Amino acid sequence: QVQLVESGGRLVQAGGSLRLSCTTSARTFTNYNMGWFRQPPGKEREVVAAISRSGGSTAYADSVKGRFTISRDNTKNTIYLQMNNLKPEDTAVYYCAARLGLWAGLQSSDYDNWGQGTQVTVSS
Numbered sequence: 001q002v003q004l005v006e007s008g009g010r011l012v013q014a015g016g017s018l019r020l021s022c023t024t025s026a027r028t029f030t031n032y033n034m035g036w037f038r039q040p041p042g043k044e045r046e047v048v049a050a051i052s053r054s055g056g057s058t059a060y061a062d063s064v065k066g067r068f069t070i071s072r073d074n075t076k077n078t079i080y081l082q083m084n085n086l087k088p089e090d091t092a093v094y095y096c097a098a099r100l101g102l103w104a105g106l107q108s109s110d111y112d113n114w115g116q117g118t119q120v121t122v123s124s
Contacts, residue, residue, distance in 0.1 A: 005115055007021050009093075012123070014123065020081040020094055022078065024077045024078070024079075026098065030054065032113075033053055033103055034050065035108070038094045092119075093117040093120075
């Protein structure tokens with residue numbers, strides 16, 4: 001089982017930026033495709049972005065394309081989500097997750113390791 005710990009969430013004004021981090025305990029971090037998900041208040045969890053094991057491939061939900069960037073540092077067992085031009089509708093608990101296997105873009109099933117989440121609140 002891989003432990004994941006997110007950080008970086010806070011209250012920010014619309015138009016602002018945040019960078020979320022997720023550090024893992026994975027012995028072989030490069031075995032895992034990684035994803036960022038979010039769950040807005042009263043809504044279901046949705047995938048936001050994903051990154052392949054090497055970091056060479058990324059994918060984004062339409063709602064965040066051009067504003068969010070996912071990246072990973074395999075020397076630090078960490079992924080990041082740079083969020084720019086934040087909007088009130090980005091308010092959510094953000095989770096990172098890990099899955100083994102082949103790169104599958106934004107496919108959101110088969111993630112079997114999850115962090116506890118970090119709250120991002122965007123005020124208007």
